[in-house]
Amino acid sequence: MIELENVSYTYGGGELLSDVSVQLQPGSFHFLTGPSGAGKTTLLKLCYGALLPSSGRLSVFDQDISTLDRDQLAVLRRRVGVVHQDCQFLDHMTLAENVALPLMVSGRSETSEQENLTELLSWVGLGARLEALPPELSGGERQRAALARAVILSPDVVLADEPTGNVDWEMSQRLLRLLIELNRMGKTVLIATHDLSLIRAAKSQVQARVLRISQRKLQLAGADL
Numbered sequence: 001m002i003e004l005e006n007v008s009y010t011y012g013g014g015e016l017l018s019d020v021s022v023q024l025q026p027g028s029f030h031f032l033t034g035p036s037g038a039g040k041t042t043l044l045k046l047c048y049g050a051l052l053p054s055s056g057r058l059s060v061f062d063q064d065i066s067t068l069d070r071d072q073l074a075v076l077r078r079r080v081g082v083v084h085q086d087c088q089f090l091d092h093m094t095l096a097e098n099v100a101l102p103l104m105v106s107g108r109s110e111t112s113e114q115e116n117l118t119e120l121l122s123w124v125g126l127g128a129r130l131e132a133l134p135p136e137l138s139g140g141e142r143q144r145a146a147l148a149r150a151v152i153l154s155p156d157v158v159l160a161d162e163p164t165g166n167v168d169w170e171m172s173q174r175l176l177r178l179l180i181e182l183n184r185m186g187k188t189v190l191i192a193t194h195d196l197s198l199i200r201a202a203k204s205q206v207q208a209r210v211l212r213i214s215q216r217k218l219q220l221a222g223a224d225l
């Protein structure tokens, strides 16, 4: 589904990721961990085509990303839902409008889609907050809204960047359960996190592989987490 083969990523400050190879199989569940600044967000951005590898091969849904034009890349991105680290809401729009943005951008605003929106917001426990503005939301509400927006177009893959970064343990468990539920629906899930207790908690609920970035390399973490 997503395959990196000897991918390196270099920017002005030097090489951040070196010779990374990994496959995310359909329906798999992965964690991506590593110290702050190790390159987790960068690796996620490579996975949805926001950045291109400096070298190596990256294919998403069996398409070599370097061969895609802008329109093809846009189609591909609709199949990958991203929960951004900072949520990225438009503060003057309501929660429901923010979550519906991907529908509007892709020209899908029929009644059935609006019904899906209401259902989706109830699923994440925000059915009563549709009209709230982003500055009025708590950290946990923002993260759940970001998750709803990431899956509104029914993507095949969900990439979540520190989805439990600013919430307490109870809320992080709730977010984790939602992500596990998405995986049980067949979606491929990758969660970037430095929270090892979250990973430990997940291991009894889902079969997850843990990838770790250390000194520019990506490794499969052992059972000693």
Ligand SMILES: Nc1ncnc2c1ncn2[C@@H]1O[C@H](COP(=O)(O)OP(=O)(O)OP(=O)(O)O)[C@@H](O)[C@H]1O
Pocket: 011, 012, 013, 016, 034, 035, 036, 037, 038, 039, 040, 041, 042, 043, 194
């Ligand atoms: N194109 C770029 N230009 C400048 N700096 C970059 C670029 N790409 C990555 N970096 C730097 O590389 C480092 C890794 O960033 P990244 O956000 O991927 O790490 P991270 O593991 O997600 O960190 P955190 O856990 O703190 O979110 C950062 O210091 C970032 O500023």
